[in-house]
Amino acid sequence: MSNKAAVQALQAKEKVMQDEIERFKKLQKELQKFTASRMQLDTQVNENKTVKEELDRLEEGAVLYKLVGPVLVKQELSEAKLTVEKRLTYITKESERYADMIKETQRTIEQGTEKLGRLQQDYQQALMKVSSAGR
Amino acid sequence: SQAKPENFSRLQQEHARALKGSQETIKKWEQFKYDYEVLQARLHTLPDKLTHDIMVPFGQFGFMRGHLYHTNEVMVLLGDNWFAQRTAKQAVEIAEHRKKYVCEMLEKEKKVMEDLQARSSFVSELSAAALQVARDGFEIREEYDAEEEARRKESKRRERERRGIVVPPPRPAFPRQTGVLSKGQGEERKREEGEEREMKEGENQREMELWAALEKKEAEEEEKREEGEKEEEEEGGKEEEEKELKGRGSVERGKTHQAVATITFSHTAGPDTGPSDVSTSGVEELVYSTPGDIARCHGGVAPPRETGEGEEGGGKRGVRWDPNLVRHQQEKSVATPADVEPLQVPISQLVREKDSLPPNQQVSSRKVSKFKLSRSSN
Numbered sequence: 001m002s003n004k005a006a007v008q009a010l011q012a013k014e015k016v017m018q019d020e021i022e023r024f025k026k027l028q029k030e031l032q033k034f035t036a037s038r039m040q041l042d043t044q045v046n047e048n049k050t051v052k053e054e055l056d057r058l059e060e061g062a063v064l065y066k067l068v069g070p071v072l073v074k075q076e077l078s079e080a081k082l083t084v085e086k087r088l089t090y091i092t093k094e095s096e097r098y099a100d101m102i103k104e105t106q107r108t109i110e111q112g113t114e115k116l117g118r119l120q121q122d123y124q125q126a127l128m129k130v131s132s133a134g135r
Numbered sequence: 136s137q138a139k140p141e142n143f144s145r146l147q148q149e150h151a152r153a154l155k156g157s158q159e160t161i162k163k164w165e166q167f168k169y170d171y172e173v174l175q176a177r178l179h180t181l182p183d184k185l186t187h188d189i190m191v192p193f194g195q196f197g198f199m200r201g202h203l204y205h206t207n208e209v210m211v212l213l214g215d216n217w218f219a220q221r222t223a224k225q226a227v228e229i230a231e232h233r234k235k236y237v238c239e240m241l242e243k244e245k246k247v248m249e250d251l252q253a254r255s256s257f258v259s260e261l262s263a264a265a266l267q268v269a270r271d272g273f274e275i276r277e278e279y280d281a282e283e284e285a286r287r288k289e290s291k292r293r294e295r296e297r298r299g300i301v302v303p304p305p306r307p308a309f310p311r312q313t314g315v316l317s318k319g320q321g322e323e324r325k326r327e328e329g330e331e332r333e334m335k336e337g338e339n340q341r342e343m344e345l346w347a348a349l350e351k352k353e354a355e356e357e358e359k360r361e362e363g364e365k366e367e368e369e370e371g372g373k374e375e376e377e378k379e380l381k382g383r384g385s386v387e388r389g390k391t392h393q394a395v396a397t398i399t400f401s402h403t404a405g406p407d408t409g410p411s412d413v414s415t416s417g418v419e420e421l422v423y424s425t426p427g428d429i430a431r432c433h434g435g436v437a438p439p440r441e442t443g444e445g446e447e448g449g450g451k452r453g454v455r456w457d458p459n460l461v462r463h464q465q466e467k468s469v470a471t472p473a474d475v476e477p478l479q480v481p482i483s484q485l486v487r488e489k490d491s492l493p494p495n496q497q498v499s500s501r502k503v504s505k506f507k508l509s510r511s512s513n
Contacts, residue, residue, distance in 0.1 A: 044215070051214040054229065063220035065210070072218060080217065087215070 041095040143262035150255035164241040171234040304342030
């Protein structure tokens with residue numbers, strides 16, 4: 001293989017590797033986001049569970065308010081209970097969804113790592129070829 | 136092994152960090168608990184009065200006088216932007232619930248910390264032990280039981296006898312200066328390499344016994360010589376040794392020395408006095424008045440080079456031990472010191488070379504027991 005051809009091959013490989021690295025980084029960022037939102041959802045789930053318990057403990061006719069922005073809006077106990085339950089289920093569903101997405105991303109990242117490894121090997125070989133051809 | 140002192144430091148670091156984290160969490164929970172307790176106390180006293188005069192916080196730095204009304208009505212945050220209006224008493228209950236939850240978390244955290252502490256203390260003990268091993272080595276202790284030892288020694292001795300192994304005591308560094316050879320000594324030389332491994336502690340004691348026997352022999356010889364030469368006697372503890380010698384089992388090492396033809400010359404020249412009798416103990420002692428006596432006794436052999444000297448120097452002055460001599464004595468078995476027979480070896484075979492004296496043996500005029508000398512040179 002002539003020197004020029006070897007150099008070209010090397011450059012092509014390099015580019016491919018760079019692309020792969022970019023994709024890999026993106027994936028990792030996504031994973032981080034997902035994990036963060038999942039943790040947040042988890043806290044919300046816990047909170048709503050506590051609220052539900054407290055609401056259950058409240059007797060009938062208790063005065064209930066909900067803070068919407070700067071306003072305290074009066075709510076009824078039954079309504080409040082319903083709202084809280086709905087919210088709870090929604091948050092749990094979201095949390096599960098995020099969990100799946102996280103798993104998915106992790107798998108993709110593993111594949112990406114393997115691919116990157118292979119590309120790096122190719123790159124090294126091309127590099128050696130270039131250095132040997134240049135000699 | 137991996138239990139080196141340096142490997143422990145990293146592990147201990149991690150343990151310390153985890154322990155610190157756990158302690159901080161515990162502190163946080165305890166703070167929460169304390170807060171709730173204070174809150175409960177406040178809620179308790181709040182409905183005591185219809186209105187309270189208070190200093191109302193105003194902005195960031197200021198306070199203003201004010202009054203607190205509706206002292207029984209408390210707005211409780213239930214979480215997630217939900218508020219409930221409760222009485223003070225009910226609020227106390229809510230606070231109680233929350234406090235209970237906090238206590239549970241606190242307990243969990245305390246357990247975690249205990250577990251961590253146990254782990255870290257174990258590691259530190261292990262590291263201390265490893266450090267000690269690295270420094271002092273691992274101490275292996277075995278309890279000494281006199282009976283057990285005696286039994287073991289006996290069984291070993293029996294084993295050795297059964298196998299027919301003759302284990303001689305360690306030889307002195309230089310070949311024996313005496314021409315005496317008996318079966319034991321010859322065999323000793325032959326089997327030395329094979330047997331060295333089999334020397335056990337019992338050997339030392341045995342050796343002492345043998346030395347004692349030999350010295351006794353020596354002493355007896357000297358006694359006989361005393362009339363002729365009036366030299367000092369050596370053995371103070373002769374009686375003791377005699378006692379020790381009694382009741383000995385088979386003595387492996389030959390009673391070397393027996394028949395040294397101790398050649399003594401007296402200055403009183405007389406008519407052919409001839410050699411004196413063999414002593415009762417089996418040692419042949421010869422007193423020669425003239426060189427002619429020697430020749431007569433030993434059958435026309437060339438007189439030894441050092442004829443003019445007295446003393447039993449024959450044994451000491453460079454008589455080289457000749458392995459060939461051993462073979463004469465092999466068939467005789469030596470049971471007790473008394474059994475050792477005089478060596479029937481013509482003098483010519485006892486090669487005397489002045490220069491074969493080992494450097495550490497000094498030729499002194501003072502008569503020293505040959506054994507003592509060779510023993511001290513060991």
